[in-house]
Amino acid sequence: MTTSTNGTFDRTPFIAGNWKMNMDHVQGITLLQKLAWTLSDAKHDYNRVEVAVFPPFTDLRGVQTLVQGDELDVAYGAQDLSQFDSGAYTGDISGQFLNKLGCKYVLVGHSERRTIHNESDDVLNAKVKAAFRHGVTPVLCVGEGLEIRQAGTHVQHTLDQLRANVEGLGAEQAAELVVAYEPVWAIGTGEVAGPEDAQEMCAAIRAELTELFGADVAAKVRLLYGGSVKANNAAAILNERDVDGVLVGGASLDPAEFANIVRFESHLVTD
Numbered sequence: 001m002t003t004s005t006n007g008t009f010d011r012t013p014f015i016a017g018n019w020k021m022n023m024d025h026v027q028g029i030t031l032l033q034k035l036a037w038t039l040s041d042a043k044h045d046y047n048r049v050e051v052a053v054f055p056p057f058t059d060l061r062g063v064q065t066l067v068q069g070d071e072l073d074v075a076y077g078a079q080d081l082s083q084f085d086s087g088a089y090t091g092d093i094s095g096q097f098l099n100k101l102g103c104k105y106v107l108v109g110h111s112e113r114r115t116i117h118n119e120s121d122d123v124l125n126a127k128v129k130a131a132f133r134h135g136v137t138p139v140l141c142v143g144e145g146l147e148i149r150q151a152g153t154h155v156q157h158t159l160d161q162l163r164a165n166v167e168g169l170g171a172e173q174a175a176e177l178v179v180a181y182e183p184v185w186a187i188g189t190g191e192v193a194g195p196e197d198a199q200e201m202c203a204a205i206r207a208e209l210t211e212l213f214g215a216d217v218a219a220k221v222r223l224l225y226g227g228s229v230k231a232n233n234a235a236a237i238l239n240e241r242d243v244d245g246v247l248v249g250g251a252s253l254d255p256a257e258f259a260n261i262v263r264f265e266s267h268l269v270t271d
């Protein structure tokens, strides 16, 4: 358990940077080096707040080499994986390959995969299972678009996705899961769901996980918020009871900004 200046974290906070389709393998190494130096200068305690980056596939080997060579405590993962293990699936990447590259995590069902690549709940359920099959922890992304938010059915919609995507998991797997709530209307738009919106959905997700897997499992699952998170709004979001971390897109490309998000505890206002 980690204690903040303004509250108590029941789970280790998790700050994840999704680089999306940015940073070639050379730029990626520079970005990670700068991030590691900045956090090292700030004497960041990685046991207190976990840090992970999600570079493009082509960067992963370089990231692995840097992390191993410099003994960095930064975790890393891929942005997607195939639901299949091997075979004639041109362009796809197996969880087995990610495991071999030392990936601890993999994003599954990011809103950009659901919308641009039309990934269905069935496919995403198979991807979650593929990740577990290969010893890589899925960071399952769920969330609603603007129309659903405006119709007021966002909680139901998001919980429907969650249920479909975790179907068939055992309790042990479910307890390992990380779930990221991403309101699509707040991604890359500068629109941020308020801390209370993040808390509303994360509390609903935890209640649903309790229904599905029991309270002990639900209490272990880390829930993230993603959508226009910056250093100046991260602390307020992370101060909410059921929010255990953030999934950062654009701001993770700036090492100083991302390091400030990682160090959100220094921005928490004490009552």
Ligand SMILES: O=C[C@H](O)COP(=O)(O)O
Residues within 6 Å of the ligand: 018, 110, 182, 186, 187, 188, 189, 190, 226, 227, 228, 229, 247, 248, 249, 250, 251
């Ligand atoms: O994966 C990250 C989310 O899509 C949020 O992206 P963003 O911080 O650029 O809004």
